[in-house]
Amino acid sequence: GENVEQHPSTLSVQEGDSAVIKCTYSDSASNYFPWYKQELGKRPQLIIDIRSNVGEKKDQRIAVTLNKTAKHFSLHITETQPEDSAVYFCAASGGYGNKLVFGAGTILRVKS
Amino acid sequence: GAGVSQSPSNKVTEKGKDVELRCDPISGHTALYWYRQSLGQGLEFLIYFQGNSAPDKSGLPSDRFSAERTGGSVSTLTIQRTQQEDSAVYLCASSLARTSLSSYEQYFGPGTRLTVT
Numbered sequence: 001g002e003n004v005e006q007h008p009s010t011l012s013v014q015e016g017d018s019a020v021i022k023c024t025y026s027d028s029a030s031n032y033f034p035w036y037k038q039e040l041g042k043r044p045q046l047i048i049d050i051r052s053n054v055g056e057k058k059d060q061r062i063a064v065t066l067n068k069t070a071k072h073f074s075l076h077i078t079e080t081q082p083e084d085s086a087v088y089f090c091a092a093s094g095g096y097g098n099k100l101v102f103g104a105g106t107i108l109r110v111k112s
Numbered sequence: 113g114a115g116v117s118q119s120p121s122n123k124v125t126e127k128g129k130d131v132e133l134r135c136d137p138i139s140g141h142t143a144l145y146w147y148r149q150s151l152g153q154g155l156e157f158l159i160y161f162q163g164n165s166a167p168d169k170s171g172l173p174s175d176r177f178s179a180e181r182t183g184g185s186v187s188t189l190t191i192q193r194t195q196q197e198d199s200a201v202y203l204c205a206s207s208l209a210r211t212s213l214s215s216y217e218q219y220f221g222p223g224t225r226l227t228v229t
Contacts, residue, residue, distance in 0.1 A: 032216045043116075043203065043220045044155070051216070089154060095216050096207070097143060099157035099168060 002027040004092050006103025013080050015112045023090035023103050024072040030092040033066060033073045034100065038087045047088075048075070051095075080110045114138070116221035118204050124227045125194055133189045133224045137206030144187050145205045145218060146171075146179060155203065161187060194228045201225050 003026040013019050025033075034049035050057045050064045050073065057064050061080075066073040077084055087107050091100040117136040125131050137144050146158040157171040161181045172178070176194075181187040191198055205218040 034217070036220075043222045046217060046219065049217065091155075093216065097160065097162060097167070099145065099160055099171065100147075100155070100205075100218060101157070102154040104154045 002030055002092055002094075002101040004090060004101050004103040006090050006106060008106060009104065010107045010109070012109045012111060015080060015082060015110055017080055019075075019077045019080050019084070019108055019110075021075045021088055021090070021106045021108070022072060023074070023092075024070075025092040025101075026071065027092070027094075028068075028071065029094055030101075032093040032095045032098075033064070034091050034093075035062075035064060035075050036089045036091065038089065038105075040086075044089060077108075080108075082110050082112050084108060085110045116204055116206050116219055118202075118221040118224050120224055121222065122225045122227075124229060127196060127228055128193055130190065130192045131194055131226065133191075133202050133226070135187045135189070135204030135206075135221060137185065137187070137204070138219060141206035141208055141219075142184060143207045143218075144181060145207075146187070146189050147203045147205065147220075149201045149203060149223070151200070158189070158202075191226075194226075196228050199226055199228045 006023045031052040036044035037047045038044045061078045063076040087105045090103040119134045144161040147155040160168040163184045176192045179189045201223040203223045204221045207218045
């Protein structure tokens with residue numbers, strides 16, 4: 001089955017700097033890759049996603065890149081702000097009706 | 113409209129007792145998923161419903177776990193003879209029908225925090 005590895009497990013950046021979180025997946029049939037942000041005690045919130053027919057997607061300060069050949073995808077946050085501090089999870093899926101397989105999460109701390 | 117809701121938000125139970133957790137998906141969402149998140153861990157898939165049927169139950173940890181969905185809407189997850197290792201946050205997610213362009217997106221409820229003492 002699918003296996004998703006996520007790095008780093010913790011990341012501290014200075015406010016205004018960029019943050020990059022990387023994930024690799026094992027199943028070449030996976031075609032959907034969402035990223036979730038989870039604040040302490042809250043539900044996971046979908047922040048951006050990408051499908052396998054696209055190499056990059058951007059939404060304001062957040063971007064995701066996908067390399068299907070290497071089976072890895074990354075989350076890029078620019079101009080980080082203290083409110084970006086949270087746990088970020090990547091996931092991989094075969095699409096509709098398929099479970100999400102999650103990475104172990106990255107604790108992002110943005111220091112002001 | 114309203115998001116995914118779950119009840120109760122917190123449940124403390126004694127080892128050996130049965131518990132029922134409830135999920136109300138977003139109206140019109142035909143797909144429903146249950147996940148479990150242990151303390152400081154990622155999310156682990158339990159079961160997926162399409163309408164009232166469950167084509168994928170591969171994540172249920174043991175036969176003490178079962179789930180049902182009625183009317184294509186509300187779902188309940190039942191854990192029988194609870195054990196301490198069942199303590200976790202149980203999260204429900206839902207998504208639109210396959211025909212929707214957004215059908216891949218899963219939206220999560222706030223979860224039920226289960227503590228087995």
